[in-house]
Amino acid sequence: MTPHSTLFRRELSLAWARGGGPLLTVGFFASVCLMVPLSIGAAPGRLSAVAGGITWVGLALASLLSLDRLFERDFESGALDLVNLGPLPLETICAVKCAAQWLASCAPLALAAPVAAIGLGAKVETAGLIALTAAIGGVAFAFVGGAGAALALVSRRGGVLIALIVLPLLTPPVIFGGAAIANFAAGLPWTTGLILLTAYALAAVALTPFAMAGACRNALS
Amino acid sequence: MIATLANPLKFMAFSRWAAPALGVVAAILIGWGLALGLAAPPDYQQGETVRIMFVHVPAAWVSMLAYACLGAASFVSLVFRHALADAAARAVAPLGAMFTAMALITGSLWGRPMWGAWWVWGDARLVSVLVLFLLFVGYIALRASIEDEVKAARAAEILALIGLINLPVIKFSVNWWNTLHQGESIMRAGGSTLAPVYLLPLLLVGAGYSAAFGALWLARTRGEVWRRRGASLTLQAALS
Amino acid sequence: MTALERLEVAAVTLQRGARALLGGLSFDAVAGEAVAITGANGAGKTSLLRAIAGFTRPVSGQIRFLGADGELDADATRREECHLVGHADGLAVGRTVREELVFAVRWTGGDATAAIDGARRLGLERLLDLPVRHLSAGQRRRVVLVRLIAAPRRLWLLDEPLTPLDADSRAHFGEIMSAHLAGGGVIVAAVHDPLPISARTVAISG
Numbered sequence: 001m002t003p004h005s006t007l008f009r010r011e012l013s014l015a016w017a018r019g020g021g022p023l024l025t026v027g028f029f030a031s032v033c034l035m036v037p038l039s040i041g042a043a044p045g046r047l048s049a050v051a052g053g054i055t056w057v058g059l060a061l062a063s064l065l066s067l068d069r070l071f072e073r074d075f076e077s078g079a080l081d082l083v084n085l086g087p088l089p090l091e092t093i094c095a096v097k098c099a100a101q102w103l104a105s106c107a108p109l110a111l112a113a114p115v116a117a118i119g120l121g122a123k124v125e126t127a128g129l130i131a132l133t134a135a136i137g138g139v140a141f142a143f144v145g146g147a148g149a150a151l152a153l154v155s156r157r158g159g160v161l162i163a164l165i166v167l168p169l170l171t172p173p174v175i176f177g178g179a180a181i182a183n184f185a186a187g188l189p190w191t192t193g194l195i196l197l198t199a200y201a202l203a204a205v206a207l208t209p210f211a212m213a214g215a216c217r218n219a220l221s
Numbered sequence: 222m223i224a225t226l227a228n229p230l231k232f233m234a235f236s237r238w239a240a241p242a243l244g245v246v247a248a249i250l251i252g253w254g255l256a257l258g259l260a261a262p263p264d265y266q267q268g269e270t271v272r273i274m275f276v277h278v279p280a281a282w283v284s285m286l287a288y289a290c291l292g293a294a295s296f297v298s299l300v301f302r303h304a305l306a307d308a309a310a311r312a313v314a315p316l317g318a319m320f321t322a323m324a325l326i327t328g329s330l331w332g333r334p335m336w337g338a339w340w341v342w343g344d345a346r347l348v349s350v351l352v353l354f355l356l357f358v359g360y361i362a363l364r365a366s367i368e369d370e371v372k373a374a375r376a377a378e379i380l381a382l383i384g385l386i387n388l389p390v391i392k393f394s395v396n397w398w399n400t401l402h403q404g405e406s407i408m409r410a411g412g413s414t415l416a417p418v419y420l421l422p423l424l425l426v427g428a429g430y431s432a433a434f435g436a437l438w439l440a441r442t443r444g445e446v447w448r449r450r451g452a453s454l455t456l457q458a459a460l461s
Numbered sequence: 462m463t464a465l466e467r468l469e470v471a472a473v474t475l476q477r478g479a480r481a482l483l484g485g486l487s488f489d490a491v492a493g494e495a496v497a498i499t500g501a502n503g504a505g506k507t508s509l510l511r512a513i514a515g516f517t518r519p520v521s522g523q524i525r526f527l528g529a530d531g532e533l534d535a536d537a538t539r540r541e542e543c544h545l546v547g548h549a550d551g552l553a554v555g556r557t558v559r560e561e562l563v564f565a566v567r568w569t570g571g572d573a574t575a576a577i578d579g580a581r582r583l584g585l586e587r588l589l590d591l592p593v594r595h596l597s598a599g600q601r602r603r604v605v606l607v608r609l610i611a612a613p614r615r616l617w618l619l620d621e622p623l624t625p626l627d628a629d630s631r632a633h634f635g636e637i638m639s640a641h642l643a644g645g646g647v648i649v650a651a652v653h654d655p656l657p658i659s660a661r662t663v664a665i666s667g
Contacts, residue, residue, distance in 0.1 A: 151363060151376045151379060151380055154367050154376055155363060155366035155376070156368065157366055161366055165360075165363055165380060167355070168352050168355035168391075169383065169387050171352050171391050171394060171395065172391055172393075172394035175397070176394060179397075179398060196394075196397075200390070207386065214379050215375075218372055218376055221372075
């Protein structure tokens with residue numbers, strides 16, 4: 001068994017239990033999607049026009065939900081010290097943590113997203129693309145969000161601060177993914193949005209581990 | 222010059238006169254630019270409201286400049302562990318927030334008579350500035366919530382660099398988003414199509430704002446250096 | 462990589478906030494030797510251990526790891542030869558004792574079955590499949606000891622290892638440390654009370 005898979009299994013079991021796990025994340029997402037028709041009215045035309053967008057905003061918010069525990073528990077319990085004295089560099093450790101966070105939180109959301117979107121009036125044909133963009137966008141949410149979580153380690157307040165520093169950074173993936181869904185639904189060219197979203201997610205995977213490791217070293221010192 | 226200013230004593234000696242001098246330059250440039258702007262003829266489309274451009278557009282420029290300065294100071298502080306660079310980064314963030322807020326407010330005031338709405342999402346520049354404002358707020362909030370100053374500095378530097386890398390992508394994404402919704406978008410006087418009678422006052426006010434930004438930045442950095450000296454004196458007194 | 466033979470702390474000064482700690486502390490520890498770091502609270506004992514583990518960089522001075530053929534790569538040595546027992550035990554409360562031990566031992570390059578055997582020897586057998594949150598403070602400390610023994614690491618950094626232990630456990634822990642030293646290990650421990658084994662004392666002042 002490689003150290004990567006050893007660590008990934010630990011992180012996944014922690015992520016699965018963290019703050020209620022996928023059930024809580026998906027439940028929160030469903031609640032956000034429920035609030036929108038209740039607040040803007042049930043006129044079918046109005047709802048179906050914004051269904052993709054609402055779903056996408058709900059995803060961004062829900063994926064931030066359990067981030068405050070991503071590093072905090074391990075930092076406070078001293079586990080981050082021990083993991084840091086192991087075979088993998090801290091950058092890789094952070095990336096593995098985010099990958100587990102993605103699997104436990106963003107992947108279930110990607111499955112729930114088409115259901116919510118169709119419930120709000122999106123066309124059934126968009127389901128596949130919504131799930132795909134949610135899965136790819138989730139990578140960006142998990143990694144950029146992980147950087148926010150690592151930065152908030154040394155601060156006195158976790159959750160709200162993470163949302164405040166992470167959400168503006170998530171403007172591009174929200175735009176790219178939302179545009180892909182909206183254009184697909186309108187019968188316009190949609191691949192550009194998907195490509196840009198994928199590029200953003202890949203860049204996040206490549207770059208944020210350095211930021212996370214730097215932030216963790218800062219917290220551990 | 223930068224190597225000289227990196228020395229805190231020389232920086233203090235330099236900024237002591239440079240800050241007020243830049244302030245005077247700023248007052249002259251802004252006064253001149255605004256006078257020309259007020260004297261310019263009303264725009265054939267926008268009428269008198271075109272004059273709001275002279276206070277709005279330069280504010281948006283300087284808010285971008287402020288984030289670039291924040292990123293540069295953070296980079297120097299992170300790589301060279303230079304205390305003065307960190308003081309400069311800490312000092313520039315509220316200034317940047319102030320200029321972005323000014324750009325947002327004047328942009329909104331401009332939007333009202335022109336399009337009948339206080340906020341127009343079709344204006345990509347305004348939306349970018351809003352995101353920039355949130356980036357500054359996030360930076361300030363992160364710093365404010367960390368008690369240990371050394372750790373606060375490191376964390377803030379990392380965040381500023383993430384923001385710096387993200388900023389062009391955000392700009393691009395917002396512009397791209399804007400072209401997608403072409404039907405709702407609003408073309409605005411700006412760029413190369415601007416008549417010289419408007420361009421000169423705009424550039425003068427832009428230079429004036431930049432000078433004002435420089436003066437305030439120097440002054441705030443001085444204040445930050447004084448605050449740190451005070452804090453370290455208090456600590457020494459407590460420990461001795 | 463050759464095995465760690467000697468730890469060298471040369472003129473190290475650390476910083477906490479705006480304060481300087483240790484003031485150029487120097488000592489070394491060779492294979493088979495235990496060093497007890499003593500000093501008042503806040504003198505920097507924990508900071509010193511964390512600096513040796515590589516979490517904090519000294520503002521001046523050097524921390525070197527030496528093998529038979531000269532200086533070793535510090536990062537690699539820390540990743541492969543260091544084990545830190547700090548104030549916090551690093552156990553995830555939602556996971557079972559077995560999961561935590563198996564992970565820790567695999568992560569530190571050891572053998573999972575050895576960890577389970579060690580747990581049996583320390584009377585943790587019945588607790589293996591219990592989530593950590595149900596354990597008492599003393600039981601958690603024993604899990605930490607099992608983790609320490611089962612990790613094949615030569616340099617032990619122990620922060621107040623005796624504090625939570627009763628007299629019997631202290632004697633037992635003494636045997637564990639002696640066995641580690643006999644096998645060529647190095648121990649650096651921050652202590653208030655004397656260690657139950659012979660150790661060189663390095664006093665630091667605040």
